[in-house]
Amino acid sequence: MARLLPKKDAVIIGLGWTGAILAQQLTEAGLDVVAIERGPWRDTATDFNIGYMQDELRYAIRKDLFLNPVLEAMTMRNRPDQTALPMRDYGSFLPGHGVGGAGVHWNGKTWRFWESDFQIHTHLTRRYGANKIRGLQLQDWGVTWDEIEPSFDAFEYLCGISGKAGNIQGALQPGGNPFESPRAREYPNPPLKTGYPPMLFDKVAREMGYHPFPQPTANLSRPYVNPLGIAMGECTYCGFCERFGCANYSKASAQTTILPVLMTKPNFEARTECEVLKVNLTADRKAAKSVTYVDARGVEYEQPGEMVLICAYSLMNVRMMLLSGIGTQYDPATGKGNVGRNYCYQTSCGARLFLEGKHLNPFIASGGMGRTIDDFNGDGFDHSHLNFVGGAGISCDPSNGRPIGYRPTPPGTPRWGAGWKKGTVEGYQNAMNIGAQGSSYPVRENYLDLDPAYSDRHGRPLLRITFSFPDNDVAMSHYMSDQLEKIAKAFNPKSYSVARIQKDWNSVPYQSTHNTGGAIMGENPRTSAVNKYLQSWDVPNVFVIGASAFAHNAGMNPTGTVGALAFWAAKAITEKYIKHPGALVHA
Amino acid sequence: MPQDATRTWSRRRLLASVAALPILAATADGRNISGELPWSPFAGDPPRPVNPLGWYFFTAGEAATVEAIVDRLIPADELSPGGRDSGCAVYIDRQLAGSFGKGDRLYWQGPFLPGLPTQGYQGNMPPAPRYRLGLRALGDYVNRTYGKDFVKLTAGQQDAVLKGLDEGIIALKLAPGFDAKAFFELLLQNTMEGFFADPLYGGNRGMASWKMLGFPGTRYDYRDHIDKYNQPYPLGPVSIYSPMES
Numbered sequence A: 001m002a003r004l005l006p007k008k009d010a011v012i013i014g015l016g017w018t019g020a021i022l023a024q025q026l027t028e029a030g031l032d033v034v035a036i037e038r039g040p041w042r043d044t045a046t047d048f049n050i051g052y053m054q055d056e057l058r059y060a061i062r063k064d065l066f067l068n069p070v071l072e073a074m075t076m077r078n079r080p081d082q083t084a085l086p087m088r089d090y091g092s093f094l095p096g097h098g099v100g101g102a103g104v105h106w107n108g109k110t111w112r113f114w115e116s117d118f119q120i121h122t123h124l125t126r127r128y129g130a131n132k133i134r135g136l137q138l139q140d141w142g143v144t145w146d147e148i149e150p151s152f153d154a155f156e157y158l159c160g161i162s163g164k165a166g167n168i169q170g171a172l173q174p175g176g177n178p179f180e181s182p183r184a185r186e187y188p189n190p191p192l193k194t195g196y197p198p199m200l201f202d203k204v205a206r207e208m209g210y211h212p213f214p215q216p217t218a219n220l221s222r223p224y225v226n227p228l229g230i231a232m233g234e235c236t237y238c239g240f241c242e243r244f245g246c247a248n249y250s251k252a253s254a255q256t257t258i259l260p261v262l263m264t265k266p267n268f269e270a271r272t273e274c275e276v277l278k279v280n281l282t283a284d285r286k287a288a289k290s291v292t293y294v295d296a297r298g299v300e301y302e303q304p305g306e307m308v309l310i311c312a313y314s315l316m317n318v319r320m321m322l323l324s325g326i327g328t329q330y331d332p333a334t335g336k337g338n339v340g341r342n343y344c345y346q347t348s349c350g351a352r353l354f355l356e357g358k359h360l361n362p363f364i365a366s367g368g369m370g371r372t373i374d375d376f377n378g379d380g381f382d383h384s385h386l387n388f389v390g391g392a393g394i395s396c397d398p399s400n401g402r403p404i405g406y407r408p409t410p411p412g413t414p415r416w417g418a419g420w421k422k423g424t425v426e427g428y429q430n431a432m433n434i435g436a437q438g439s440s441y442p443v444r445e446n447y448l449d450l451d452p453a454y455s456d457r458h459g460r461p462l463l464r465i466t467f468s469f470p471d472n473d474v475a476m477s478h479y480m481s482d483q484l485e486k487i488a489k490a491f492n493p494k495s496y497s498v499a500r501i502q503k504d505w506n507s508v509p510y511q512s513t514h515n516t517g518g519a520i521m522g523e524n525p526r527t528s529a530v531n532k533y534l535q536s537w538d539v540p541n542v543f544v545i546g547a548s549a550f551a552h553n554a555g556m557n558p559t560g561t562v563g564a565l566a567f568w569a570a571k572a573i574t575e576k577y578i579k580h581p582g583a584l585v586h587a
Numbered sequence B: 001m002p003q004d005a006t007r008t009w010s011r012r013r014l015l016a017s018v019a020a021l022p023i024l025a026a027t028a029d030g031r032n033i034s035g036e037l038p039w040s041p042f043a044g045d046p047p048r049p050v051n052p053l054g055w056y057f058f059t060a061g062e063a064a065t066v067e068a069i070v071d072r073l074i075p076a077d078e079l080s081p082g083g084r085d086s087g088c089a090v091y092i093d094r095q096l097a098g099s100f101g102k103g104d105r106l107y108w109q110g111p112f113l114p115g116l117p118t119q120g121y122q123g124n125m126p127p128a129p130r131y132r133l134g135l136r137a138l139g140d141y142v143n144r145t146y147g148k149d150f151v152k153l154t155a156g157q158q159d160a161v162l163k164g165l166d167e168g169i170i171a172l173k174l175a176p177g178f179d180a181k182a183f184f185e186l187l188l189q190n191t192m193e194g195f196f197a198d199p200l201y202g203g204n205r206g207m208a209s210w211k212m213l214g215f216p217g218t219r220y221d222y223r224d225h226i227d228k229y230n231q232p233y234p235l236g237p238v239s240i241y242s243p244m245e246s
Helices: A015-030 A057-061 A121-126 A145-161 A194-209 A316-322 A417-431 A471-490 A559-577 B002-018 B024-030 B060-073 B088-097 B127-146 B153-168 B180-196 B207-214
Strands: A007-014 A035-038 A074-079 A267-271 A275-281 A288-294 A300-311 A345-355 A371-373 A392-396 A430-436 A445-456 A461-466 A495-498 A542-544
Touching: A007 A015, A007 A194, A007 A288, A007 B024, A015 A559, A015 B060, A015 B088, A035 A300, A057 A471, A074 A445, A121 A495, A145 A559, A194 A267, A194 A371, A194 A392, A194 A430, A275 A461, A300 A316, A316 A461, A345 A371, A345 A417, A345 A471, A392 A471, A430 A461, A430 A471, A471 A495, B002 B153, B060 B088, B060 B127, B060 B153, B060 B180, B088 B127, B088 B180, B127 B153
Parallel strands: A007 A035, A007 A300, A035 A267, A074 A461, A300 A542
Antiparallel strands: A275 A288, A288 A300, A345 A430, A345 A495, A371 A392, A392 A430, A445 A461
């Protein structure tokens, strides 16, 4: 029997980026909030310690800060007619674990999706006609640019994003990204300095007529005090960003931007090493009454709440809804069901160039010091005569020279022996990489559900991912590989190679922890799991916040948009919902 | 120098003194936190340097074979010492004796079914028994083919065997989802880990691989060099812990 606990105003599942933002905003509004986090408490001094955080083996290879599959695995297959099998180790993507979530070990790239993304179906249909997007399950998100822009601004100022605006209230800004949607004001901090490879890329791209600009990033270019009064430090270009916590307090995370204030509030409580098993609904299934969780010793508790905010990693959000019976399971055969649909990923390819006699010093890097062109991103270029929609940000953004993982060798170098060593030494200082991070658009047969055969340590079914890259996205990516090849040739390198995407998603090599969709926001309760405020259509005192709400994925890192959605949902809850609990949108 | 000696001593004392503490910290952590930003001294979990002496997982025969293998994968030359003298076999031994060898992070529930290449390893065997099985099968193959142990082969013969595994030409009788090529991949991956990881794990002795590449290790602050384009970084590497520093 679960021990029944006193009721809270809000129960938050997961204390990562979105959980921390929601907790901060709701406690400011006077609510009594508890956040229940599966992983451990983590802080900078203790867990991202400057004496041993630079341990590539421990953190990048053995994945010390990440979710272990022994706690929660997932199964995968490429097509619905195959048998899904568990990813016994995470490879292609690496979900976070513990307080701060994946916001601890991200690189910090903080983009805004574009106005045309939020109304993608309307936009593309108007520009190209309905035939152009036939076969894609593209949907408008339900929220407009003017509504969401202040929430992007709030997240960027919380984090202290370093960047250069490209469009302030419609006026294009020299040095910024001319393709971005209009923003109210400049970034809080100027761009980072950058290394030699991005500067070379900047020069070549400019000569080719493109519009390079510094990536917006949560690695801080100077000391900063955020609107909560929390001080952060300057990035040191240490080369231990992605997969590591930041020992310098210079990468925005829940730890560096929110927790020092949130944790001291009497109306907030965090319970760590406590795993929520499910959300309990009332008999009519129209309201959540509590969550059941189990602590580190295996003791089970029931925590009642006026509302439940599901703020775990995107894939876990979807699984929590399915395990709790919130919404209906999507079925790819019929296209019906609102939970599990529009699962998307990131469609990426890259080029590697070998220069001669250089000192590129790859170890001098931050997570987001790169240079990007958006000339081929989203619908920033004309697709009328192309066989796809969507696009990619093309970047030169070295993040590290950590030698277990980063050992580029010129084409033809053996993998071991004396020849290997010679090529490794030559490649280390002479290789540079250019990547195209492409959009991922939904199709009917890519989806999420519960696995019929495999379960976790509590006996609950694992999440099952069915995914292969849609033909549209493969065509898009091949086009990007062609662009990368043109750029690579313009460097006159000693040699180069261009990677091309395979249709079947491979779960083994690392690609991207940008899993989106499955509990998408939208205008219609039959085709979306949550409304424009990220409120469940089916159970209105449940909000589901994260990249799970993305109706598609753009050619950008998702965290900026995740943070904006968190502020947007918090605003709806504090300004509308708590005054008049109930559905905020009537279908 | 006195100052350096103090620093080394302090770090060692720190590494030793906190070794027993994580258990306490873990107990204290399964808790409710409210009204404070919790922090307590020595609650961190620093790494523990491996003992460089002896073998923890390998038998003497296995150790000799692995030392010979890592010395062909990473041969000694003017660029660096070889895999053996760099401690790669010691590194692999300690990894197999610990969490990695047991695979205790991984998902091990059945059913175990043959999978697609995109689904990754689907066998039921953690790395440590995979090594034991692979080394035994390799030993059998080499003895059958050459009439002697791997360590007694010439360097050229050893290379030929490793090439045969790498290219999938030599078949070993192993386990579902684990063939000769997969065994080679595991060996190669772990050897490179040992060669390039922080010396505290038993390999990369004297930070030889970092010196070879020009990787400065744990320095963590390059603000003074970020915009010195195309100039070599002037300082040598620093490790978290290196027996050669003392």
